[in-house]
Amino acid sequence: MGDEEEAKASVEIWRYALGFAEMAAVKCAIELKIPEAVENQTSQPVTLADLSSAVGFPPPLLRRIMRFLAHQGIFKAVPTKDGATGYTNTPLSRRMMITNRDDKSMAHMILLSSNPVAVASYLKLSSAVVSGKGFQPFEAAHGKDAWAYAAEDPGYRETFNEAMACDTRRVVPAVTNTCADIFDGVSTVVDVGCGTGEAMGMVVKAFPWIKAFNFDLPHVMAGASEFEGVENVAGDMFGLIPRADAVFIKWILHDWSDEDCVKILKRSREAVPKEKGKVIIVEAVVEQKKEDDDDDKLEYARLLLDVVMMAQMKNGRERNMEEWDHLLTEAGFVRHEVRDINDLQSVIIAYVS
Known part of the structure; x- marks a missing residue:
């Protein structure tokens, strides 16, 4: 051996x-x-x-x-x-066709990962490990955090937004196809941190009875797409989130610390009705023990994504189920469930009652 x-x-x-x-x-x-x-x-x-x-x-x-x-x-x-x-x-x-905007292309995600701005932060990763908390590789490489950098650099901002949009086109159909029942009885949905806004366009197309809202910071909403049945609303998720039957939040919480995640989740809980409200979270869940060989290969990608978060975001991280349990309990949700969609991400549904 x-x-x-x-x-x-x-x-x-x-x-x-x-x-x-x-x-x-x-x-x-x-x-x-x-x-x-x-x-x-x-x-x-x-x-x-x-x-x-x-x-x-x-x-x-x-x-x-x-x-x-x-x-x-x-x-x-x-x-x-x-x-x-x-x-x-x-x-x-x-899947590397940059002109192919279907649900399989990952070209823009690859271009983000290989962008010199992103690569520069990876090269500072060892300093972050040595220094522990407080050292942020992206800030060390560029003098500001990823959000401030994207706000000031239109080219990088476009690359980032296109990468998030390509993930949306890939994963949202998996959510609507595999978890269609979670939209039963839901009349309104708000996408918190919507980015380019494509997710709600897909949700409304799959479930035409739903009225949807795209919600993000004003400078983000200024560039968001328009979709029939979807209203664009500018605001701050740490403030007041528009009221809806369900909150949809995809690939947002992994950018933030536990403390900030609890704040966002509390605001999300407050935005939905006490009787039937739910928060639909699309995020990776690491360290799940499964027998499926394909899922073991996806675990490799989930753990790599955690390294990306370490380099790119000050307090970003991927979380295991115990850590998700803690966040949702602290935010005041009475119960939650996890749905496997055979993807890097899972769907976590948190219920108010």
């Missing part, structure tokens, strides 16, 4: 030594719209010459990028009739 572990380690270590180069290659493919170029060619598999012509870049470096991405299984290398190497898309490469 020792020799086997040593042999495995001698190979695996290269993933960490050269991992940033893999991210760079993927980022390159997204920015050059290589998956789109492959998809749009009528003749398949796509030769290097045709691909080069489609993306408008010379073949030599493109060939090396494609060789690596095909080796990783992102694209599929297929022999052409002439015996040359051609390329086809895979389900993975299609």
Whole structure:
């Protein structure tokens, strides 16, 4: 066993030594719209010459990028009739289409993770671990927290908003399909921290009887989209949240400390009716023991997301079920349940009564 572990380690270590180069290659493919170029060619598999012509870049470096991405299984290398190497898309490469705004594309999330602004904070992570509480990698790298930076940098703000929107397009359909019953008897929903506002557009489309509200800070709402059946409202979630039968809050609480989460949850509880009110939370739940191998792979992503939060947010973190129990109890909810949607995130429904 020792020799086997040593042999495995001698190979695996290269993933960490050269991992940033893999991210760079993927980022390159997204920015050059290589998956789109492959998809749009009528003749398949796509030769290097045709691909080069489609993306408008010379073949030599493109060939090396494609060789690596095909080796990783992102694209599929297929022999052409002439015996040359051609390329086809895979389900993975299609998830890297930046022009594809369906519920599978993760291109904008990848561009956020590989953005130099985000990467700079990762490089300060060891200082945060050494210093303990009080040291924030993003602030150390940029002189201000992530929210202040995004407010002042339109380019980074757009990258961040697009990444959150692509997650919304991916996960909200899973919520409405898998947990449709939680919207039974619900006439109004408010999305707290709505960002671009797409989530409520999807909810209203799935459940047309619902009147929805998008709720976020004024500068965020200024750029929010308009959707039929959805009203945009500016405000502060630490202040007064618009009243509704249900509060929807996705990927917001993991940005904040326990103390701030309790404040947000209390405001959310106050916004819904005592008789039938509920708060629908879409967040990761780490350290859940499951037998499913696919979920074990998702746990890898959840734990990586926790590292991202450590680098990006002053008090951000992913939480286990015991920690969620504590927050919801402190916020005054009488009961809650967790729904698995076969995703990085779960749905936590907190009830007022």
